[in-house]
């Protein structure tokens with residue numbers, strides 16, 4: 444059985460710290476929502492409110508229309524996986540997985556076979572007898588996942604389950620968690636501060652800031668149309684390029700771009716531009732100078748000095764040889780709506796010198 448989970452106006456304070464500030468968020472049945480945000484924005488507190496380890500000062504947690512805010516954690520139907528070291532060290536993998544079933548007095552033979560089934564489900568068919576210290580970090584997290592799934596929870600709560608693992612294991616395990624989550628159709632709340640992880644796994648990403656929901660949406664929506672400068676900055680890299688508002692457009696680097704979202708009162712703005720939205724063309728009289736290049740395979744990230752303004756641009760990997768450090772380049776922007784914010788760049792480049800049409 445899967446569930447629809449609603450966080451309604453959740454507020455939780457610790458002394459003068461406001462961890463959750465009227466947080467409103469609904470996770471639809473069978474959906475995986477990633478809670479993403481910088482350290483201290485309230486992600487774990489929100490998750491703990493759903494688990495029942497934390498009681499909000501006000502607001503409610505609703506599951507399938509029922510208010511469970513005051514239901515104790517052990518009577519909630521949630522499975523949880525923590526960052527790490529959450530297995531019982533003195534129990535074998537099999538006994539870790541069947542622990543909850545033992546508490547609920549499931550017969551030994553049944554819980555044994557169910558634990559084996561679950562270990563197989565998470566890709567560990569032959570480690571039942573091993574103890575946590577005999578398992579790698581990635582294997583331990585698989586066992587923790589099997590344990591969380593053992594009671595067929597209607598909600599799965601994952602608190603940075605991959606952050607202690609090395610990069611390769613992290614990527615393969617996130618794909619597997621996602622596959623399992625879709626197969627089982629279990630409603631899942633996934634806490635992470637890793638934007639790539641959130642974008643690659645989630646049906647929707649909820650970006651938190653200071654205990655409030657800054658934006659919630661599908662990964663591509665969040666990336667392509669960030670609602671605020673905070674979201675834009677937090678997800679992926681962003682260039683700040685000085686521009687000037689001109690009606691419903693912004694003049695930037697000799698081009699006019701339509702404006703996406705709100706227009707600040709002051710016409711002098713920063714235009715926020717993704718590295719992949721900057722076009723570079725080798726040109727001996729170009730205003731830009733490539734200063735650094737890091738090859739990433741399919742793409743290369745170039746650092747370009749444009750009349751004193753530092754830009755980061757992503758180009759196809761096979762262009763990296765032509766656009767090597769020392770190369771002069773003409774810089775232009777992909778013609779698409781841009782977010783603008785109040786001008787923060789303390790450095791004002793000579794915009795006329797910077798104007799160069801690629």
Ligand code: ATP
Nearest residue numbers: 457460461462481482483484485486487488489636
């Ligand atoms: P991180 O990514 O660093 O784990 P987070 O987004 O999960 O951060 P929370 O752990 O939810 O953030 O914490 C939100 C705020 O509430 C922080 O300022 C934190 O210091 C504070 N806080 C959380 N739990 C407690 C507690 N038990 N006592 C006091 N302050 C707390």
